[in-house]
Amino acid sequence: xxxxxxxxxxxxxxxxxxxxxxxxxxxxxxxxxxxxxxxxxxxxxxxxxxxxxxxxxxxxxxxxxxxxxxxxxxxxxxxxxxxxxxxxxxxxxxxxxxxxxxxxxxxxxxxxxxxxxxxxxxxxxxxxxxxxxxxxxxx
Amino acid sequence: xxxxxxxxxxxxxxxxxxxxxxxxxxxxxxxxxxxxxxxxxxxxxxxxxxxxxxxxxxxxxxxxxxxxxxxxxxxxxxxxxxxxxxxxxxxxxxxxxxxxxxxxxxxxxxxxxxxxxxxxxxxxxxxxxxxxxxxxxxxxxxx
Numbered sequence: 431x432x433x434x435x436x437x438x439x440x441x442x443x444x445x446x447x448x449x450x451x452x453x454x455x456x457x458x459x460x461x462x463x464x465x466x467x468x469x470x471x472x473x474x475x476x477x478x479x480x481x482x483x484x485x486x487x488x489x490x491x492x493x494x495x496x497x498x499x500x501x502x503x504x505x506x507x508x509x510x511x512x513x514x515x516x517x518x519x520x521x522x523x524x525x526x527x528x529x530x531x532x533x534x535x536x537x538x539x540x541x542x543x544x545x546x547x548x549x550x551x552x553x554x555x556x557x558x559x560x561x562x563x564x565x566x567x568x569x
Numbered sequence: 570x571x572x573x574x575x576x577x578x579x580x581x582x583x584x585x586x587x588x589x590x591x592x593x594x595x596x597x598x599x600x601x602x603x604x605x606x607x608x609x610x611x612x613x614x615x616x617x618x619x620x621x622x623x624x625x626x627x628x629x630x631x632x633x634x635x636x637x638x639x640x641x642x643x644x645x646x647x648x649x650x651x652x653x654x655x656x657x658x659x660x661x662x663x664x665x666x667x668x669x670x671x672x673x674x675x676x677x678x679x680x681x682x683x684x685x686x687x688x689x690x691x692x693x694x695x696x697x698x699x700x701x702x703x704x705x706x707x708x709x710x711x712x
Binding site: 448449451452455456459469470472473474476477480481484528538539541542543545546 | 590592623624626627655658661662663664
């Protein structure tokens, strides 16, 4: 469980097409600037969000993204959450392996975005859907 | 649908990506570039990503594919203008873009392409001129 209490309003974006992946990037970038993340952290966060949004679209058949400022009492950060009601992930360990792909990509989406974020939580159930929650803290 | 413009500069094609790339736009660019390499007989491709504030695995794969396809069509690809934060993120993402030549800006990218083209001639005994290091800067003064 990620220790992060909401400290700002949540913003949401539906993901149902390519252009929505671009919209998620823009939403996350604006929120990262507002949270005063460093330029490198903004870049890592937006890149991870782009990977996760594409996962939601390609593997989850679409879904929604949610972005919210959070705090753990000591530091502020930005939390992103991607939720779909797709097929779920049968083998989570394999999905996290670099280079493993079922979508014809490079297989870096999950493992790469986990490396780029500070906190990362994946909940999935076959036939029900997948949700990924991740946080980037300010330094 | 929008298109990313491809400019011809002598025997080099220059692509400056100025928009947040949608996946479909990236795929269209890949095809446009291959067509233009063949129709113009270009020997070099420069992709300027100065304006991109992120490169995710999709765009990274597009760059790698463009470089590989260009190579098959007898053109070298140089990616220029990558921001430092983008480079850090790409390496951490696990996509260090091996096999893609890079330069810091368009000018250095052009220089790299010229040197690559001059190299075989410089090694040939039939070529009476100096080495590539002497020729390269002169070849650049075309502006």
